[in-house]
Amino acid sequence: MKYLKQFCIIISISFTGEVLNKLIPLPIPASIYGIIILFTLLCTKVLKVSDVKEVSKFLIEVMPIMFVPPAVGLLKSWGIIQNNLWQYAVVTVVSTVVVMIISGLITQAFIRISKKERKK
Amino acid sequence: MELFQNSVFFGIFLSFLAYGIGLLFKKKLKLALFNPILIAVVIIILILVSLNIDYDTYQNGASFISCMITPSTVCLAVPLYEKLDILKKNYKALIVGISSGVLTSLLNILLFAFIFSFDHATYATFLPKSITTAIGMGVSEELGGYVAVTASVIIITGIIGNMLAEVICRVFKITEPVAKGVAIGTSSHAMGTAKAMEIGEIEGAVSSLSLVLAGVITVAGASVFANFW
Structure with missing residues (x-):
């Protein structure tokens, strides 16, 4: 029963997110509405972490494999990508790496500065 | 194959x-290049192409796996x-860090549009590349990009993030x-976040927040940047 109930809660929130996505004319997907809903329900104590704990832990753990099928979908748009392959590859790889480095370093610098200030 | x-x-x-084989590879060869998602994709594509199996035949069943992405993201x-x-x-460091990441991404694409002299549609295709697929495709469509290519680029971004984090x-x-x-979360959305979850609880939680905020900020930022090229 426990797992059934937890799964039920998560699926209902996902469904609500999907409905919001259809009703609200913004490019915000169901998953983002869903995170916000579940987060709000937890913050307002409507739900306890224990109400979704095990199933959410499981789903997060197996999440990487869920990205395999959409990634295989690359096969379909290969025709368009093929013509500009190296350009597209350079843009994608370089910008991903640069964003990771810059956002990480800026956040870290900010944290360290505020830690120092707190010590003073 | 009927x-x-x-x-x-x-x-x-x-x-x-394929994912299981990917995990084995990763265990035996401790190199970032041997990313289980990447290996799984390569294996599946090779099998589909060499046995001449239709892509839809594969997706027929595989879509049951990928349809769980939304509920799993909700769990974050x-x-x-x-x-x-x-x-x-x-919170201050988070807001500054995530916004700077989004800005870096947009500026980077603008720079590449200049270097490779992209047309507007290609530029719009790449603008939402670092955010989660569902938002990214919406943005790309809105700005006149090639939606299917955006989806692919976002997924490759995710694999790179997952691989190199x-x-x-x-x-x-x-x-x-x-x-x-x-x-991780700002540069490579949910696929990176899956890796952040493996690294640690704090990393995972922050990456989840970053993927949400980066997605929302990019919706606004990309529509401004769309006017620049």
Whole structure:
């Protein structure tokens, strides 16, 4: 029963997110509405972490494999990508790496500065 | 291959098998290049192409796996809530870090549009590349990009993020868990976040927040940047 109930809660929130996505004319997907809903329900104590704990832990753990099928979908748009392959590859790889480095370093610098200030 | 045509479990089985092989590779060869998702994709594509199996035959079953992406993303709210005190304590750093990441991404694409003299449609295709697929495709469509290419680019971005997160954090001495989370979630959305969850709880929670905020900020930012090229 426990797992059934937890799964039920998560699926209902996902469904609500999907409905919001259809009703609200913004490019915000169901998953983002869903995170916000579940987060709000937890913050307002409507739900306890224990109400979704095990199933959410499981789903997060197996999440990487869920990205395999959409990634295989690359096969379909290969025709368009093929013509500009190296350009597209350079843009994608370089910008991903640069964003990771810059956002990480800026956040870290900010944290360290505020830690120092707190010590003073 | 007609044998597999109506099988639901073929696509699911193939995905699990390929991912399992990917995990084995990763265990034996501790190199970032041997990323389980990447290996699984390569194996599946090779099998589909060499046995001449239709892509739809595979997706017929595999879509049952990928349809769980939304509920799993929703679950990211749990670590987010459990690490709320850390998020509160670092809220300034988080906002500055995530916004700077989004700005870097947009500026980077603008720079590449200039270097490679992209047309507007290609530029719009790449603008939302670092954010989660569902938002990114919406933005791309709105700005007149090639939606299918955006989807592919976003997925490749995710694989790269998932693959290189640990190496980059090590090389560039990004050691604060909060900073790691921002770096991963802002640059490579949910696929990176899956890796952040493996690295640690704080990293995972921060990465979840970053993927949400980066997605929303990019919706606004990309529509402004669309006017620049």
